[in-house]
Amino acid sequence: MKHIYIILLSILLTVSSCEDYTDITPKGALVIETADQFHEMVSLPNRGYPVNNFQYLSDDQWIREANVIGRTPNIDIINFTFDENNDRVSLMKTSSFYNQAYTYINRWNTIISLVDQAKGQQDIKQLAKAEAKIYRAYDHFLLVNTYAKAYDPQTAASDGGICIMDKFDLEAQPEKATVSQVYEFIQKDIEQAIPFLQEKPLDVYHPSLAFAYAFKAKVHLFKREIAQAKQAAEKSLSLNNQIFDMVAYKVQGGPAVFAVPAANNVEVLSYMYMTGYNEMNFAQSSIISPELRILFGTDDARFNLFFNSTSATNLDQGSNTAYWATQYTRYFYSTVGMKTTEVYLMLAECYAREDKFNEAVNVLNTIRAKRILSGTINLQVPTTRKETMELVVNERRKELLLGFNRFFDLKRLNNESEYAKTITRIFPLVNKTVPQKTYTLHPNSRLYIVPFPLSALEKNPKLTLNTNETVPF
Template identity: 25%
Template sequence: MKLTLRKYIIPALVSAGMLSGCSEDLEVKPYDGMTIDQTTSTPEGLKAATIGNYSYLKDSYYVRNFHMLTEYAGDNVALSGTTTDPLFYAYNYQHLTSMSITTNFFRKAYQAIYGTNVVIENLKEGQSAELDQILGENYFLRAMVHFDLVNIFGRPYAQDQGASLGIMIRDNTDINDLPARSTVKQVYEFVLKDLEKAAALMGSSKNSSFASKEVAYALLSRVYLYMEQNEQAIEYADKVINSGRYNLLGTADLPKYFSLANEGNKETIFAIKHTIQDDRGWGSLGSMYLSDGMGYGEMYASASYRNLIDRFPEDRRREFIVPVYLKNADGSIQTGSDGKPLLASRNGYAKYFITKYSYQEGVVTLSSPVYLRLAEMYLNRAEAHAKLGNTEAALADVNLIRQRAGLTGDALFSASNMMGYASVLDIVLDERRLELAWEAHRKYDVFRNKRTMYRNYPGTHLLSGQTTQEIPYTHPRVVFFIPEEEIILNPKLVQNP
């Protein structure tokens, strides 16, 4: 990074378009519309730089790679074929030190951090409410990116109270200062401090494409939950829930949740905004999950997830899964000798498309990935209550989410109706799985709770003849290798085991 960081950074600092698209190539051509001195010396320039910092998040090197590194390692997905794309190594836990998706994510993340540091260093606090808002947004973005990095390259905090190595903390723009890896605990403490600062500075109720006080509170709830500081996780979830800014989308609208533009979705707290100009077509997140005139449609809902959601056929969340049936020449669905529809398959794997990253504003491959939403706040609170022994409070939040999904009566939990679960925490974790599937939570929910990832279902994560894949939370590949190119550039970085 020492040799190339400035070349990577400056273009986005002067991006003045409203969350405009970023280049897919790290070798971005210099922008000649505004000098770096102009960008950092005027409020207008720093506002433009902040828009550039948001743009880093939607760059495919960030958002697409983040999704593949987190979601593909979970038990809600089943890949239907092998591929030379390095996503395959994230999916099957056969990581390499030279994986382009980790290298590109690492670099793009630190570019974003550098961009926030430019604004933080050059924008004096207290000039106006508007500029304090801008400053707070950059503190939030810096915290969010550090948090994403440490969860990908550092072990879950709860496993050893953050004692293991995390990632570099970057709180300045000195490109000659290449630090060693801080511990996970140190990174979490840095993230908490930045989020608290962000919340104190921000007063504007911007839409969910931007940070606000409540967005910082929501991420604070998640961070504290991951640290198992449960009282604080509840406190910040309550701040969001009681703010009055958000409401759960209604039951009838739930299946359409992710096709709605995020600004008009009353449940979304923060999303990485994509407009039609940002649609990446075949390179979109949704293209792996669905094929509808465009898209590969190679990553399906796992049998494990389908078995869980199918326990209650009236659950409206089942509608995010679309079974694909064989068709006759006239377009009618083929049926077997038993009269049941025949499922289509790829390489012998039944096709169950996933629609959470498709059809925004009617465009097949357009999506604004949701990073924080109100349902998570209720489930954060439920998990924290479960760990504190507050059974009724935990089940009340779980049932609220289940009722929104269309479930009633005996499909709701109580202390006398545990439906075969051994503990309230087990109930909460399964509800998180049902509600937050394919939203980059599941891997973390399993491993931070010191559980095993069971992937005992069909998919190309299994070698020929295998029927099971079980990843214990102690497995070294719970985290990814630090990119070897970065270790060459910064010898202070120590590789993960």
């Protein structure tokens, strides 16, 4: 028998033999010795993935002029002005996104590595391992799509990726894997996990089978494995196809009258956050660009219910920007997790790529019926794949807000010349004391590959940058 201590405020585990065990639990420690307790460890309600390392590379995000003009360049300003000449690497001494993702991976590895030694039923052990594996895969997916080139079937086998962590080891210095190897690892974890996952998990912070298939669809889509992505998306929707009706919600009075907290939003498949559970309390800093503001139009509940476009305190007047103005307790909007509408959008993209334009637009209209308050609800069916894909991408921009989805989409679509986008940004829009400039982000810009933080590069000499930038040591 082994007794396993989870030290609070870290996920470091200590394993002791029966002979060494004194039956005294150290202060600040929690004894984990049953399969049920390991299973409960999967639930991590405050899991956060800060996106500040790359959020301003998205054409959906904006920044207040006072945070740029006259300021010493920081990573936000470099990204917002698409500055490839400044030294990003020296500025990124650490990264909460990087650190937290690998901290979570160590947590999942702890469960996977040790649950078989625990007391309890075998099916609970299998469930705990499966849930930990699907989350381990998800965290590797986020990391590889941030710090490496987007998956390209032609180059993935040689493109530098990230370090794969497949076992609990706080001192590990693994070799950097290729993008292809990381995706192989992710897909292996997904396939091993799915047979043991539940349709209705223990609580909303445990992964459901619908989430697993949604994530499987996303991985296939990013690899352009369209038939497999479509099949997985359809399977996920067969388990949960609910869409929260924002049109009816508007009639009810919206978030000011009727609260929809996290657990009550029927379309959410996984509860993860950009910063933490209360992230939307600080959403006045989540400013959307004039381009996205125009894309919403005037009749979209996704904008009208939740955004403020008139504040003189949080916005530059005259910039035609807006910010998320709804507290998390009033309405939970999934930003970095997954939800059913993303699955619908993936299915629509699969149809578009198969030249099934009617089917693609029908799926988009299914979402729009719950989003558009008046005017044109049903989109017209285009006659080309490119036009249909543009409709899909536009709906993705409006539905999958504020997290990393648009950044990831730009990266993956930039690998295809038909869908690649050169972003132009005119700035400033309001201030008249400095010259207005046009900033350009090309599809092949190295800015799309975020540098590993210096703290990680210094700890692991085997970890090298995936761009041609210079390490300052």
